[in-house]
Amino acid sequence: xxxxxxILFALICTCLITMNGACRKTTVQNVSxxxxxxxxxxxxxxxxxxxxxxxxxxxxVTSPEKYRRKTVKMRGLFATRTDEKxxxxxxxxxxxxxxxCCAQGIQFIPAEEMRYPDDFPAMGDEITVTGEFxxxxxxxxxxxxxxxxxxx
Amino acid sequence: xxxLFTYLQYPFVRYALIVGVLIALCSSLLGVTLVLKxxxxxxxGLSHVAFGGIAIAGVLNVSNDMLVVLPVTxxxxxxxxxxxxxxxxxxxxxxxxxxxxxxxxxYLLMNMFxxxxxxxxxxxxxxxxxxxxxxxxxxxxxxxxxxAAAVLAMYVLYYNRIFAVTFDESFAQACGTKADRYNLLIAxxxxxxxxxxxxxxGSLLCSALIIFPALSAMRLYHSxxxxxxxxxxxxxxxxxxxxxxxxxxxxxxxxxxxxVQVLVFGICCILEKHI
Amino acid sequence: MTKTKKETLxxxxxxxxxxxxxAIIEHLSFTVQAxxxxxxxGENGSGKTTLxxxxxxxxxxxxxxxxxxAALKDNAIGWLPQQTVVQRDFPASVREIVLSGxxxxxxxxPFYRKEEKERADRAMARLGITHLKDRCYRExxxxxxxxxxxxxxxxxxEQVLLLDEPVTGLDPKVSMELYEMIRQLNRSGITIIMxxxxxxxxxxxxxxxxxxxxxxxxxxxxxxxxxxxxxxxxGTEESGE
Numbered sequence: 042x043x044x045x046x047x048i049l050f051a052l053i054c055t056c057l058i059t060m061n062g063a064c065r066k067t068t069v070q071n072v073s074x075x076x077x078x079x080x081x082x083x084x085x086x087x088x089x090x091x092x093x094x095x096x097x098x099x100x101x102v103t104s105p106e107k108y109r110r111k112t113v114k115m116r117g118l119f120a121t122r123t124d125e126k127x128x129x130x131x132x133x134x135x136x137x138x139x140x141x142c143c144a145q146g147i148q149f150i151p152a153e154e155m156r157y158p159d160d161f162p163a164m165g166d167e168i169t170v171t172g173e174f175x176x177x178x179x180x181x182x183x184x185x186x187x188x189x190x191x192x193x
Numbered sequence: 194x195x196x197l198f199t200y201l202q203y204p205f206v207r208y209a210l211i212v213g214v215l216i217a218l219c220s221s222l223l224g225v226t227l228v229l230k231x232x233x234x235x236x237x238g239l240s241h242v243a244f245g246g247i248a249i250a251g252v253l254n255v256s257n258d259m260l261v262v263l264p265v266t267x268x269x270x271x272x273x274x275x276x277x278x279x280x281x282x283x284x285x286x287x288x289x290x291x292x293x294x295x296x297x298x299x300y301l302l303m304n305m306f307x308x309x310x311x312x313x314x315x316x317x318x319x320x321x322x323x324x325x326x327x328x329x330x331x332x333x334x335x336x337x338x339x340x341a342a343a344v345l346a347m348y349v350l351y352y353n354r355i356f357a358v359t360f361d362e363s364f365a366q367a368c369g370t371k372a373d374r375y376n377l378l379i380a381x382x383x384x385x386x387x388x389x390x391x392x393x394x395g396s397l398l399c400s401a402l403i404i405f406p407a408l409s410a411m412r413l414y415h416s417x418x419x420x421x422x423x424x425x426x427x428x429x430x431x432x433x434x435x436x437x438x439x440x441x442x443x444x445x446x447x448x449x450x451x452x453v454q455v456l457v458f459g460i461c462c463i464l465e466k467h468i
Numbered sequence: 469m470t471k472t473k474k475e476t477l478x479x480x481x482x483x484x485x486x487x488x489x490x491a492i493i494e495h496l497s498f499t500v501q502a503x504x505x506x507x508x509x510g511e512n513g514s515g516k517t518t519l520x521x522x523x524x525x526x527x528x529x530x531x532x533x534x535x536x537x538a539a540l541k542d543n544a545i546g547w548l549p550q551q552t553v554v555q556r557d558f559p560a561s562v563r564e565i566v567l568s569g570x571x572x573x574x575x576x577x578p579f580y581r582k583e584e585k586e587r588a589d590r591a592m593a594r595l596g597i598t599h600l601k602d603r604c605y606r607e608x609x610x611x612x613x614x615x616x617x618x619x620x621x622x623x624x625x626e627q628v629l630l631l632d633e634p635v636t637g638l639d640p641k642v643s644m645e646l647y648e649m650i651r652q653l654n655r656s657g658i659t660i661i662m663x664x665x666x667x668x669x670x671x672x673x674x675x676x677x678x679x680x681x682x683x684x685x686x687x688x689x690x691x692x693x694x695x696x697x698x699x700x701x702x703g704t705e706e707s708g709e
Contacts, residue, residue: 092324229554361555417559
C-alpha cells in the first residue's frame, strides 16, 4: 500500500512538473497559431467548432499583439454600432458562446466602398469576414479591427 | 482525432485540459468524504456563496475577485460543515438556507450596482461556466496548479486521519485525534476546490463534480482506498472526455462534462449488477 | 490463596454529570480495578452514555473528579460505540477499519508502520475475523460488524475496553457468542466496562455492577443480587414484566 501511494504521488508530481514545463515553453516562444493551407488566411475561424471560435476570439481581443497584421477569416452575426464620439456607423461581426448568453465581436472596415444598408446583410444575419487584424488603444480600452475586409 | 491534435496546438486548449484535469481530480477525491458524511449538497451551497462573493467583489470594484470570493467561501464552508453539531439548525437545512440567500443577494447586488453592460451574460456565465475554462490566463492556470498541488499533498498526508474522521468521528476523538481540526481542513479544502470548479462547470453544476465520481466508484469497489482511487480516475476521465467533446463540437462545456459523468455512473450501476 | 492487590485504574469521586441545563447524575462514586468486568445498568435516559463519554474524555464532568492511574493515559481506553446509520453502509474493508484504531499510535507520522499493521492483524486474529479482512464492512452481518469494531477498540488500547450496548439488535445466538468473546478478553486480563440494557445477562457476566438512575448502586454482583434494588429489577425481569 505504501508503494502504491509512493507511485501515485510520484505520478502526480511528474504530471505537474511536465505541465509546468509545457506552460513555461509556451510563454517563452511566440504563440504559434496553426497556419492554414496557404490560402492566404492566417487564422481561419470558420474551420473551428463553436467553443473554439469563442475562445479564439476572446484570445484575440485580450492579447491582440499576437495577431497584428495576420489575416483573419471569421463567420458570425452581422451587427452595427454608432460611435458615440464621431457619430460614425461601425460594422461588426459578433460571435456568441454555446449557451448564447455571452457574445463578443470584432469591428471590420470594408475594403471597397459599400453602402449601408443595401450592400450589407440584415442585422443578425450570418456574415463571413476576411481581413487584416489590427488594434488601437483608447486609454485602457483595446479596439480590435479587421481592415480591408471582404465580406460574403 | 486529427482535429483534436490541431486544437491542442492552441495554448488556451492546453490550459483548459490541465486545469480541468486538476479540478476534477481534487473534487472527486474530496467527494468520497463529503458523500459519506452526507454533505452531498455542499457543492451547490458553497458555489452559490461564491457567486454571492463575486457579486460583492464586483460592487466593491475589486480587481481580483479571488480576494473576496475565497475568504467568503472558506468562512461559509467552515460554518456549514460544523453545523452538524448545532442542534438548532441541522446540516442540510443550513446548506439550503445559505445557498438560496447567497444566490438571491448576489443577483440583487449585481442588478443594483451593475458593473458591466451585459449583466445576464455575466450571470449566465458564472452559473453555467460557459466558456470560462477556455478563456483562462496563464496566471489563473498557475494559481490553479499551486492550489491543486497543495490540496493533493494535504489529502495524501492526512489520508488516514480523514478516513478515521469520516468513518467515526467520535471514536477518533476519543482516541486523541483532534477531529475538529480535520473537519476544518476538509471544509477549507472543499471551499478552495469549489471556487476553482466554478470555472469549469459553473455554479449550478459544481455538485456534480463532487458527487458523481464518488457514487460511481462506490458501486464497484469495496475498500475506502480503492473507492478513492477509482473516484479520482473516473472523475478525471469523465472531465477530459466532456471537455474534449465540448471543444470538438458546439456543446456547452459544463453540461457536456456532467452528461459524461452521469453516463459513467449509469455504466457503473449496470456493471455492479453483473459482477 | 494469595490475593494480589489489584491496581485501581479509574477512581470516580463524587462526580455530577449532565449538560448546561442540568445534572442527570449527582454524587456518583465508584472505582474500577484492573481485570474487573463492570456492567453499567439503568433505565433509559439515566445517563449511561453521558457517563461513558465523560470516562472517555469527550465531555467534562459538571462536578467531582475522575482519577486515572498513571498506566492509563488519556487515550488508552478502547471504545466500542453504538453504530451509526452512516457506518452500516460504509465502503471500507475490515482491515482499514481495524487499522484506524491504531491512529493515535502513529503520532505525527502520516502513514501506518509495520508495528501498527501487525497490531491490527493480532486484534483480528484474537476476535476470529482474520478471514474477513478484505471483505467490505457493509456486507457483514451485525455480529461480524461488532467484532470488527471490537478489534478496532483493541487496537486503540489493550488495558480497558468500554462497550456501549454491544449486543443491541443482535439475535440471541450471536449475542451469546459475543458475550463469550468479551468474557475471553476479560480472562486474558483486559478490564471491561460495559453499558447494558440487559440486566439479567449483565449480572451473569460481570464481576461488578453500577446501577444508575433514581438510586445509585455500586458493588460486586453478589452484593447487587442480594440488594433490594437488585432484587427489584431482577425480580421484575423474572416475572416477565
